Structures are given as structure tokens and as C-alpha cells.
Amino acid sequence: MNDAVQKIDTAPSLTIRGLDQYYGGSHILWDVDLDVTPGAISCLIGRNGMGKTTLLKTVMGLVPATGEIRFGDTDLLKLPADKRAGLGIGYVPQGREIFGQLSVAENLELGLYVRRDRSRAALDRIFELFPVLKDMRSRRGGDLSGGQQQQLAIARALVFDPTLLILDEPCEGIQPNIVAQIGDTLEKLNREDGLTVLLVEQKLPFARRVADEFRILDNGRLVAQGNIDELTNEIVNRHLSV
Numbered sequence: 093m094n095d096a097v098q099k100i101d102t103a104p105s106l107t108i109r110g111l112d113q114y115y116g117g118s119h120i121l122w123d124v125d126l127d128v129t130p131g132a133i134s135c136l137i138g139r140n141g142m143g144k145t146t147l148l149k150t151v152m153g154l155v156p157a158t159g160e161i162r163f164g165d166t167d168l169l170k171l172p173a174d175k176r177a178g179l180g181i182g183y184v185p186q187g188r189e190i191f192g193q194l195s196v197a198e199n200l201e202l203g204l205y206v207r208r209d210r211s212r213a214a215l216d217r218i219f220e221l222f223p224v225l226k227d228m229r230s231r232r233g234g235d236l237s238g239g240q241q242q243q244l245a246i247a248r249a250l251v252f253d254p255t256l257l258i259l260d261e262p263c264e265g266i267q268p269n270i271v272a273q274i275g276d277t278l279e280k281l282n283r284e285d286g287l288t289v290l291l292v293e294q295k296l297p298f299a300r301r302v303a304d305e306f307r308i309l310d311n312g313r314l315v316a317q318g319n320i321d322e323l324t325n326e327i328v329n330r331h332l333s334v
């Protein structure tokens with residue numbers, strides 16, 4: 093058995109049950125049950141404002157919520173945000189949020205500094221996956237193109253060796269050739285390293301290309317889910333067309 097398969101067998105599952113979330117008096121997520129299959133690329137889709145980003149934020153502990161979010165044996169809602177990353181959950185927020193004044197290398201090393209073992213092995217894999225970051229390692233993060241910044245944001249999340257990588261619209265506003273590269277990289281991380289991926293994505297062709305399974309939020313409720321080949325035009329018309 094190769095390492096990737098072994099990792100898939102042992103990857104913890106993300107299981108959400110009865111999740112409710114409010115911003116002040118507004119009820120945003122309604123009794124959401126959602127599973128991400130370990131070893132899969134799972135795509136969370138839905139029209140604008142349906143609660144996708146909010147759901148990712150509840151997993152990361154960035155907004156309060158009630159219900160249950162289990163990652164393996166751990167109930168995430170009982171843990172503060174900083175303890176969740178230590179469990180092996182990487183997060184690439186919408187808008188990337190890299191450090192523009194720091195170099196590419198410094199952006200990545202900040203992550204290394206937080207790693208207890210200070211192992212640089214992850215960096216070798218990162219530079220193999222994103223050769224452009226190796227070439228530009230002395231360049232200021234803020235001087236990279238949007239697509240390169242997105243690659244840096246993904247790379248920075250990988251420094252922690254996550255078993256689950258969560259990405260919020262990684263292809264938003266990015267030119268098509270880099271979108272294709274990001275898709276290839278996510279597939280590689282999934283197939284070769286056994287990384288489980290939960291991705292918020294608006295672009296259906298990209299979702300159909302990279303994802304194994306889909307989950308749809310409509311007005312804060314989980315309304316449809318299945319394998320990606322079960323995402324029919326009827327479901328798209330009912331929940332995703334504007």
C-alpha cells in the first residue's frame with residue numbers, strides 16, 4: 093500500500109450535524125447536516141449570499157455557531173480557532189490574505205515558524221507543486237499576480253501538512269490558465285498525498301472537473317448533495333441559476 097492510500101484510510105472525516113448560525117438577529121445557516129468524505133474533493137456550491145463562506149468560517153471557528161462539527165473524534169465547536177489548525181485543517185480564505193510586504197519565502201516561513209517540528213520537508217513538496225513560487229521566492233507577496241498570490245495562499249496552508257484543506261473560491265478573479273493549474277494541483281494533492289479537500293466554488297465547469305462530490309446550500313439550508321456526476325441540469329436550474 094502506498095503512503096497516499098494509507099493517508100486516505102486514516103484521514104479524519106468532517107461531519108456537521110444540526111448546524112445553526114446567526115449574524116446578530118439574522119438566521120444564516122439552518123440545521124445543516126453535511127459530510128465530507130475522507131479522501132474526496134468535495135465542492136460546496138450555491139448562489140451568492142447563501143451561506144457558503146459562513147459555513148467554512150464556522151468550521152474554522154471564525155464565527156460562533158451551534159450544533160456539532162466533528163473532525164475525527166474532536167468536536168470543533170468546543171475548540172478555539174487557533175487549536176483547530178493544529179488538528180490538520182488548512183484554510184485558504186476568500187481574498188487570499190497573504191502578507192503583501194513580506195517575500196514569498198517569508199510568507200511560507202511564517203507557517204514553518206508555527207510548526208512545532210520546524211520541518212522544512214513540506215517546503216520541498218510545495219516548491220515542487222508550485223515552481224513559480226520557488227522562482228519568485230525573494231519577490232514581495234504584494235508584487236505577485238492575483239493567481240500567484242492565490243498559489244501562495246494555498247502553499248502557506250500546506251506548510252502545516254493538513255489532512256483537510258478548505259478553500260473559499262480559490263479561482264475567483266483569476267486568469268484561466270492559472271485556474272487550470274490550481275485545479276491540477278488540487279487533484280495532485282488529493283490523489284498523491286491523500287489530502288481531503290472542501291472547496292467553495294461558483295464555477296460549475298471547475299467543480300465538475302475537480303470534485304468527486306457536491307453539496308448545495310440554498311438560503312442557508314443544505315438542499316442537495318451527491319457524487320458530482322449526479323449534479324443534473326434539473327438540480328442546477330432549481331438551486332443554482334440566477
Ligand SMILES: Nc1ncnc2c1ncn2[C@@H]1O[C@H](COP(=O)(O)OP(=O)(O)OP(=O)(O)O)[C@@H](O)[C@H]1O
Binds near residue numbers: 115138144
Ligand atoms: N459579518 C456579517 N454580518 C452580518 N451578515 C453577514 C456577515 N457576513 C455575511 N453576512 C450575511 O450572511 C449571508 C451569507 O453570506 P455568505 O458570505 O456566507 O454567503 P456565500 O454563499 O459565501 O456568498 P458569496 O458567494 O457571495 O461569498 C448573506 O446574507 C450575508 O449578507
